[in-house]
Amino acid sequence: MVAQADKITLDTRYESKTQSIAQELIKSTRQKNNIFNRMRDQMRWDDKVLDWTMANPGLRVQMFRFIDTIPALQSKTEIANHFQQYMSTEEVELPNALKGILNFSDADSFPAQTAAATITKAVETLAYKYIAGENIAEVIKTIDRLRKEGMNFTIDLLGEAVITEVEAEDYLQRYINLIEQLSQKAQTWQRKEGIDLADGIELPQVQVSVKLTAFYSQFDPLNPVGSKKQVCDRLRILLRKAAEVGAAIHFDMEQYRYKDLTLQILKELLIEEEFRSRTDLGITLQAYLRDSYQDLQGIIEWVKERGHPLTVRLVKGAYWDQETIKSEQNHWQQPVYNKKAATDLNYERMTQLLLENHEYLYAAIGSHNVRSQALACAIAETLDIPPRRFEMQVLYGMGDKLAQALVKRGHRVRVYSPYGKLLPGMAYLIRRLLENTANSSFIKQNQEEKPIAELIAPPVANDDRARGERLSAPTGNNFQYAPDTDYADTDKRTKAEQALAKVKQELGKTYLPLINGEYIETSNYLDSLNPSRANELVGKVGQISVEHAEQAMNAAKEAFNSWKATSATDRANILRKAADIMEQRRHELNAWICLEVGKIIPQADGEVSEAIDFCRYYASEMERLATGKTYDIAGENNRYFYQPKGIAVVISPWNFPFAIATGMTVAALVTGNCTLLKPAATSSIIAAKLTEILVEAGIPKGVFQYVPGKGSEVGSYLVEHKDTHVIAFTGSREVGCQIYADAAKLQPGQKHLKRVIAEMGGKNAIIVDESADLDQAVVGVVQSAFGYSGQKCSACSRVIVAAPVYDAFLDRLVEATKSLNIGATDDPNIQMGPVIDLQARDRILEYIAQGKQQSELALEMPIPDGGYYISPTIFSNVAADHTIAQEEIFGPVLAIIKSNSFDEALAIANGTDYALTGGLYSRTPSHIQQASKEFEVGNLYINRNITGAIVARQPFGGFKLSGVGSKAGGPDYLVQFLDPRVVTENIQRQGFAPIEGAE
Structure with a gap:
């Protein structure tokens, strides 16, 4: 899904003018009274807090965590208590002023209450540097001030994390109220050139910015049709109201996983006849995304088809940390550029492409980087772009000096102005603080008066390749994780849909037990039904008898010595091949899980990933364990090693029919045990698919056998069998306790104690x-x-x-x-x-x-x-x-x-x-x-x-x-299927022994 931007070369004719304009702008932004040049004792507390966080990375983390917590704290005592806890960690190096206000032992004391009031006021003051007001009345005051300074606005409503349909309806209504009230206020404004007019062309006096995910609580790229319907139903209401009152609507961009669906919805909605001719609408693109240049190219082609221009707001992007973390956690390719210089370079490429297509798209250049704005000015002036077709944008409270300098040069400037309460605004505040305090921040570097030539030099990005999709486990084990499917990727979503349709054509087939390498006919069959549609037959599964179970046990005993002697690496490689087959059949397996046990596709997909990880992790773990340990002293060698126990019976559950069945089965197999898999009745077809995969991967006959059957008969028989060595069970507490009790009984001819590994649920x-x-x-x-x-x-x-x-x-x-x-x-x-x-x-x-x-x-x-x-x-x-x-x-x-x-x-x-x-x-x-x-x-x-x-x-x-045994997927899980042994050899002969290192 992630694509590298085309290698576009910037037109060198813009560079000289860019440098000249940047020099002019940057001089205007440098004032001697900024927070980095004032004496500390003259600084306000909010300035001091921000300054300290810039100087100390440990303090920065803890301060932002504390700030994030403040809105939830309901008393000064709680604020004082939390402030002390966050600031008292070892990694925080506190300035003396903070040490002083932390010097209290009782959070109810007067010093503590004073500290709470002081820091709360500082944080609130800091927050409202970036928030235009708590209510519409305050916002209108802010707008009036901005207009006096020659600037326009766009209003963003804070708290758009919509998790209920009630909140989605409320979000829509709040925006309707907002544009009605602002439009009513706008009737009192006198139209001004450079704000409401561009060379005499009238512009909407009111603009608001909205986020698509806030219009539907279940917005999901996996469900583009349903998400589009719900979102568009509400957007049409907003767009009609905006047209009625003369307000402009701009659509913000959010996290990467929503990008493609957001663009798809807007392209389909805004080409509808009712909205096709509207030119007071806009879309945002984020230059830190590797595929954003291609997105801009796509929008240009779409607008040509639409026939009427709209605005593209070009920003760097505000979710870099979140995107990098999410991609690492999900083992996906990273969608953002790793280096700021690469983002800056892509931003400049996109600026050039956007402005050179000004007849199709209006440009809104959103940046606090003086060079980025200067380049836009240079291109616009070189190409003599009409004023209506481009504007500059800054965030409220962050680009004041730059905005003033741009207005002075005669450019139209719009200030992105969030409004709302502190609580829903906290996430926005943290993003702004992260930007302001990052070492790579242009604002920070400019305030620290980094040499102008360095600040405005053309960005150079060397080798900013995306991180690989697959990451190794953090345990010293060298296996690589299987990434879950990213259903925001249209191609992968299409493959999933095709696999589901194909599997539906295969419903109703019969699946037979596998005993000693052969599929056998049975006299009894179980109907497996789709729990979503109880009359839909997924398939019929042959049920083994006790006689079949005995045949399977005898086949396992016969195969054991050969399998035990097979090297750990050869056994491990069969697991790795099985994992590769699972990866190839992922979408098909997801469909079977969905239809047989009623899981939604994304949860089924996570289960397949886990099964693949079990195969690869246990393969590597067995190779580690197979090396054994050596403890030698003079005259004596000691070897510690493992051997398989014998026959393992795996009784798997229906709720994780593929992952848990795979995990328990391959753990038993890779450790050298011959294994019989008896799945839960309601998930027997999924276990049959696992059987197909293991056979294709090369598991020898008799080593693994698929034995579906009635638990109270076949299951009990295998648990109590004298030749069973290990029982791995996941299921109910009632059945697990019964297995534990039955396994403890010594059967006639049994010469070992059985090992039970049981996971039995929780509350x-x-x-x-x-x-x-x-x-x-x-x-x-x-x-x-x-x-x-x-x-x-x-x-x-x-x-x-x-x-x-x-x-x-x-x-x-x-x-x-x-x-x-x-x-x-x-x-x-x-x-x-x-x-x-x-x-x-x-x-x-x-x-x-x-x-x-x-x-x-x-x-x-x-x-x-x-x-x-x-x-x-x-x-x-x-x-x-x-x-x-x-x-x-x-x-x-x-x-x-x-x-x-x-x-x-x-x-x-x-x-x-x-x-x-x-x-x-x-x-x-x-x-x-x-x-x-x-x-x-x-x-x-x-x-x-x-x-x-x-x-x-x-x-x-x-x-x-909840169970007995070591944790599944952990470093000691395989040991449960093994017996440890020690061999000690006296290597002395007639009073002499080899001496290690002797010449």
Whole structure:
């Protein structure tokens, strides 16, 4: 998806004029009273805070974290407490003034309260340097001031992180109100040349900037049709109102994953007959994206077809850190340039292309880099571009001096002016502070009076290649992660759609067990049904008998000695080949998972990635373990090494039918054990696909066997069999405990004790404290509780919320959940599908009935017909000992519990029989530290959702009654399938021994 910009050479005829204009502009921006040249004792506190953060990287991180937290803190005591916690870390080197105000021992004391008031005021003052006002009345005052200074405006409404449909409707209405009020005010303005007129041509006096994702809470590149419909329905309303009152609308660009869909929607909407002739609309492009030059070329061609110009706002881009982090975490190619010089160069190329096509596009050059603006001026003056066709833009509070200098030169300047409350504006403030304090920031370098010649020199970018897609694990293991599919990529989305259509043509086939390398006919068959459409047959699966199970066990015993003698590298290479086949068949496998067990495609895709990672990680781990260890002393050699246990029985679950089945199976195989896979009945076809892959990868006959059958008969027989050495199980607590008990019984002729590895679920809690980012917490809880209809062993089923934020959290959680679309999972518009089968649905409904008797029902939604659907169900005012707060339900049922202290919240979280996963949303360092020590779970997730563990990075597994055994995907998982041995040899002969290093 990421493309390198064409190697465009800038026209050298612009350079001389660019240098001349840049010299003129930069001299105007340098004033002797800026914050870097004043005496520190004359500086305001907000200036000092900003200055200190520039000088100390450790302080910069902690200060921004603290600033991010302030809006959630409800008292001076809390502010003082958090300020002290953030500033007291070892990596922070504090200036004396900050050390002084931190010198208190009691957060309720007068010094602490004074410190809180001082720092809060400084941060608020800092924030409102970049925010045009808290309300429309303040914004109008700002606009009046800007107009007096010869500048125009565009207004951006802060807080566009829309997570509910109620918020999306509110966003639309707030913009309608905004343009109505501003347009009414505009009637009192006298039209001015350079602001409202360009060479006598009238311009809209009011402009607002909007973000497409804020018009639909479920905006998703995987669902371009559904997203477009919802967004366009609301955009048409806004565009019609804007036309009615004479306001201009500009569309901002957001994160990279939304870019292509944003452009697609706007190109389709703005070419509709009703809007085709509008020239008061605009689109934003970000030059730090590697494919942005091609996007601009595409827009030019589209506008030629449209026949009427619109504006392109060209910016560098505001999400660099986020984009680089996201691409690394997902093992995707990095979409942004790594070096600022490369971004600057691309910006100049795009500026040239944009201005040289001024008859098709109006240019809005948004930059605080004097050279960038000077180049635009030089091109415009050289080409004698009419004033209507270009303007300069700066951010409110960041480019004041540059804006004034541009106005003085006679250019039209527009100031991008956000407005809103401090709380929703905090993310915007942090982005501005990051820009202002970055070492590469032009503003910072200019304020520090870096030599002018260096500042305005042409950018030179050498070798700014994108980072590779695949990154090695962070554990010393040399395997590379399989990146999840990026469905923002149209080609990949098309392949997924084609694979789903192809798999649907293959429904209804019969799948047979594999025993000793042969597919065998059986007398009994199981119908596997699509839980989204209960009358749709996915396929028929042959069920083995006890006699077949004995044949499989005998075949495994016969193959064991040969497989045991196969080198670790040869076994590992079979796993690597299997991983490659999975990668090739990824979209097909996703489709089978979607149709047989009712997962939406992106979650199925993550499961396939995990299966691939298991193969590659365990392959490398086995090669590491195979080297053994040597402990030699004079006269004695000691070798420590491993050997396989024997026969492994893998009993895999339906909720992760491919990833967990693969992980347990290949772990047993690569360690040299012959393995029998008995999958859950409802996911047997997916296990058959895994079988096909392992056979194609070259697994010898008898070494691996696919044995679907009834758990109470075949499963029990294999667990109790005297020749079974290892049982790897994932499933319910009831079945897991029974396997544990049965495996402990010594059978006649059995000469070993069986090893049981069992993962048996959880009653997982997320704690939300009073300092939490509620936007983040609500989204994370919805994903954790209702992803795959709550049928993950790691799913959140309890949320323990601090009393001060309980009501606010619950209200938003309910609305966010209401915004989910429920239905068949092969529909890209759907976020939540069915539960697995009729038995599961009935069991979950019984728990819901108990919840209604004990607690308050906060949410129950209508559900579609035709499948095993259950509403996402939320209960409030749940007591910690209620049934729905104690028993694992394995469905979309969520209990919300109020806590009066953090200690109480931890006690509630730990008050169950389980210890699998847990989560914490908090910006209080002491709470994070305490939870890390005291939250009794195998996997604790802080400020993120609690599902989706990643091999090697986040090995998965719990304790208490959540299971027994080492963590899957961890460095000691394979050891469970091996027996360690030590061989000691006395190497003395008649009183002498070889001496290492002797000549």
